[in-house]
Amino acid sequence: MDNLTTARLTTQxxxxxQVACYHGPRGRQEFQIRELPERFIRWQLDYKHKVYDAIEKDEYIPFNAGHLPVVGTWDGEAAFPNLANKGVGFTPRDEYLDYYLELVEGAVEEISRLPAHAVDETRALRIATAREFYNHPEHIDWRRLGLLEIFEGTTFRNLCRNPFASVLWTGNSPAFLSFQVDCVVEIITPEHPRYRFSWAMRRLFEYEPFHVVQTMFPYAYTFWVHSWKEKTPKRRYPGRRSDNTVDEGKGRIDPSACDS
Structure with missing residues (x-):
């Protein structure tokens, strides 16, 4: 991709x-950005620490639901959206970005001195570094998500033309906590501090089973949160019998269970 095209994509x-501005074919459009809700943040923090606990014990993690939501993008003229699981993380607030960049990139530099698959030797350092970031939620900018672009496929092409995305998380049983987050997407290049942070955080856990090992990331994204909606499933007919089977609630329907 030539420099002019890259410059256009990274400034659109x-x-x-608190406003994300998109300069597109229809002129300037403005979108308010907002923080993610406390319930979602709490779930993310708890989930990440559970994953780190499992890595610490060398337990197998087949799928990291908190990190790999479904991302929906679309070409403005397409009849259907494109859906793909993407690794999604978070980035520090601007005033803390330099501190955490030094921390995480320093850990990656130390890791790189060992063979790529020396995961046992580096496990303590990798986990301690990640925990240091997520132990301080007040240092995280909860208005934005961080993603790395790997394939330059349909998601990338869609975001070049139409920089908007919806992200859907669904947690594990029994709660199945679920949130849809709608975002305005900023494309960023490797020299950008938020790209560097996302890349370094990914590098900490590159060889864990929930990652497909990659070496090239031509771009990264900042997904700026415009709106969100909780979509956690609920029982349509509230209540239960003493034998724990469904009680149809005498025909009463919980309206909140029907709005997903």
């Missing part, structure tokens, strides 16, 4: 304070 979405 710009953020000023």
């Amino acid at each position: 979405v710009q953020v000023d304070g």
